[in-house]
Amino acid sequence: MADDQVPVHYEDLALLETKFDEVDRQILAKQYILSAPLYAKRQDIISKIDNFWPLVFEQSPPDLDRYITPNDANIFAKLKSLDVTRFEIPMGPENIDADSGDPRSIAIRFEFDQNDYFTNSVLEKKFWYRRSKDGWTGLVSEPVKIDWKAKDPTEGLLAASIAVFEARKKAGDMKKKGFAAHNKLLELIETNNVDNTSFFSWFGFISADRYRVESPEPDEEDMLEMVESDDVHPEGEELAQLIAEDVWPNAIKYFTQAQEMEDMSEMDFEDLSDDDDDNEPIDLRALVGKGKPKTKPSSNGGGEPPKKKQKK
Amino acid sequence: MADDQVPVHYEDLALLETKFDEVDRQILAKQYILSAPLYAKRQDIISKIDNFWPLVFEQSPPDLDRYITPNDANIFAKLKSLDVTRFEIPMGPENIDADSGDPRSIAIRFEFDQNDYFTNSVLEKKFWYRRSKDGWTGLVSEPVKIDWKAKDPTEGLLAASIAVFEARKKAGDMKKKGFAAHNKLLELIETNNVDNTSFFSWFGFISADRYRVESPEPDEEDMLEMVESDDVHPEGEELAQLIAEDVWPNAIKYFTQAQEMEDMSEMDFEDLSDDDDDNEPIDLRALVGKGKPKTKPSSNGGGEPPKKKQKK
Numbered sequence: 001m002a003d004d005q006v007p008v009h010y011e012d013l014a015l016l017e018t019k020f021d022e023v024d025r026q027i028l029a030k031q032y033i034l035s036a037p038l039y040a041k042r043q044d045i046i047s048k049i050d051n052f053w054p055l056v057f058e059q060s061p062p063d064l065d066r067y068i069t070p071n072d073a074n075i076f077a078k079l080k081s082l083d084v085t086r087f088e089i090p091m092g093p094e095n096i097d098a099d100s101g102d103p104r105s106i107a108i109r110f111e112f113d114q115n116d117y118f119t120n121s122v123l124e125k126k127f128w129y130r131r132s133k134d135g136w137t138g139l140v141s142e143p144v145k146i147d148w149k150a151k152d153p154t155e156g157l158l159a160a161s162i163a164v165f166e167a168r169k170k171a172g173d174m175k176k177k178g179f180a181a182h183n184k185l186l187e188l189i190e191t192n193n194v195d196n197t198s199f200f201s202w203f204g205f206i207s208a209d210r211y212r213v214e215s216p217e218p219d220e221e222d223m224l225e226m227v228e229s230d231d232v233h234p235e236g237e238e239l240a241q242l243i244a245e246d247v248w249p250n251a252i253k254y255f256t257q258a259q260e261m262e263d264m265s266e267m268d269f270e271d272l273s274d275d276d277d278d279n280e281p282i283d284l285r286a287l288v289g290k291g292k293p294k295t296k297p298s299s300n301g302g303g304e305p306p307k308k309k310q311k312k
Numbered sequence: 313m314a315d316d317q318v319p320v321h322y323e324d325l326a327l328l329e330t331k332f333d334e335v336d337r338q339i340l341a342k343q344y345i346l347s348a349p350l351y352a353k354r355q356d357i358i359s360k361i362d363n364f365w366p367l368v369f370e371q372s373p374p375d376l377d378r379y380i381t382p383n384d385a386n387i388f389a390k391l392k393s394l395d396v397t398r399f400e401i402p403m404g405p406e407n408i409d410a411d412s413g414d415p416r417s418i419a420i421r422f423e424f425d426q427n428d429y430f431t432n433s434v435l436e437k438k439f440w441y442r443r444s445k446d447g448w449t450g451l452v453s454e455p456v457k458i459d460w461k462a463k464d465p466t467e468g469l470l471a472a473s474i475a476v477f478e479a480r481k482k483a484g485d486m487k488k489k490g491f492a493a494h495n496k497l498l499e500l501i502e503t504n505n506v507d508n509t510s511f512f513s514w515f516g517f518i519s520a521d522r523y524r525v526e527s528p529e530p531d532e533e534d535m536l537e538m539v540e541s542d543d544v545h546p547e548g549e550e551l552a553q554l555i556a557e558d559v560w561p562n563a564i565k566y567f568t569q570a571q572e573m574e575d576m577s578e579m580d581f582e583d584l585s586d587d588d589d590d591n592e593p594i595d596l597r598a599l600v601g602k603g604k605p606k607t608k609p610s611s612n613g614g615g616e617p618p619k620k621k622q623k624k
Contacts, residue, residue: 009357009360009361012357013354013357013564013567013568016350016353016354016357016564017564017565019350020347020350020561023343023346023347023350024343026346027339027342027343027346030339030342031335031336031339034335034338034339035332035335038328038331038332038335041328042325042328045321045324045325045328048321049321249332252325252328252329253329255325256325
């Protein structure tokens, strides 16, 4: 079964994959347009519920938890609103099949109440779904500046990432290195454990594409391969997708689970009240954070929108 | 933030979830109908490629591997064809929004070449997506008989499951227990490690719903809760979804990876040929099975059809 025996079938399969891809794009756009009014309605209801998003982030999947440090959790306790949009999908039914932009491009917008860490009330990060010359496809982004007050949970990584990005843009060479800001960024990445870095370093993410480049060749020009292995958040794309494709669509489920955890915790407290000091304040967030959720939305490995399972 | 403060918002959110669910069903049906001609074309191309499905199953994700014993792998080496259909979706564009049946119901049909284990050339298992009175939703199925030759890799579990199912159907009581066949099934489940059971026990799977019933109450009648904790394949629903939503839509990707593994293995053999006996036959399947795939399709946690990433 060597390649030379079945080359024509290989080509057929590759061609077919592009057609499957086209159906996926159409379906994603159609789903976005059909569910947009429901998400708008959801935002309206959510805005009347205290701590909706902090509870969702507390209850959200372990995959997300590993990106959130205790410091980050303090900031997410002040998360007022989350919004995920697919900004390259033209709205309006007449445009469903239009080919302008990719439905996989996403914008993730956080709105925060006043907090001790930064002065920004809104942090928005945009991701463009793009294809590079050699066939790689994925999300590319630009760093987003955060105006820190005193403590910077990213330990300077975000600022260093922005400095490098700006310097490169100015120089018109997105692969430029060896300059002071770049050396500083590499140094910071080395001294900080990137895997344990703050969630907010993610705002400095540019593209996962560079991680494919093990020995970059200067004569290979590729607009997407801007820098090599110096991203402050190597898993930035996974994290963006986790928010856009799990936290965002399943927010009501996570919130409901958080409420159920709260109810269970209150029952526990009642059961134990004989042995306990009364009037002890219940630390909802700590309880929710430690408890095991009763149910998890099933992960969806492949070709369809998720089933909304409700196991109660 | 106790329940009594926000009851109306809870109801709004629950109502909204049913509307999201309706969009998901529409989208799933639409995706199925749009991609049906592509899957038909794929089946046509695949039929001309030797060992397509055995290679896909070799290369498919670790999640699936843990359901396949070495014995099972011998049988999958004879897998001639796989077909996944959503049999409750009415085909034809005029029926896209029709409400007859659930797009999440699936039929998984295996076609085998002659093999040492059973005489059946086709094994088909159907799963109906259903909702029980208390709100649980999921897949329910009926056991499928396999005509074993000599060795039965399920160690009698499948046959025992079918005997119980048939006896219950005859008695008109799907919760009946304590009869000889039921005792035998329980005994077999106990003596066999269910977690390490053969893939083919899955053909005896009925429903995961029963596993929610910890202390069944005889006065609670529920058509879906047919039996309690005596299913021969507790993860039957997950396995069905893994095949329908990962193996099936990503088959070309897994096949391509298997081919790449083969190419790499051949290169390795060339590199090592100085030390090796020449003319040694290459055990493709063993090589593919042991190697680490270079890429994996990303898992899709939530609300959208998968992106078809192509990292090469």
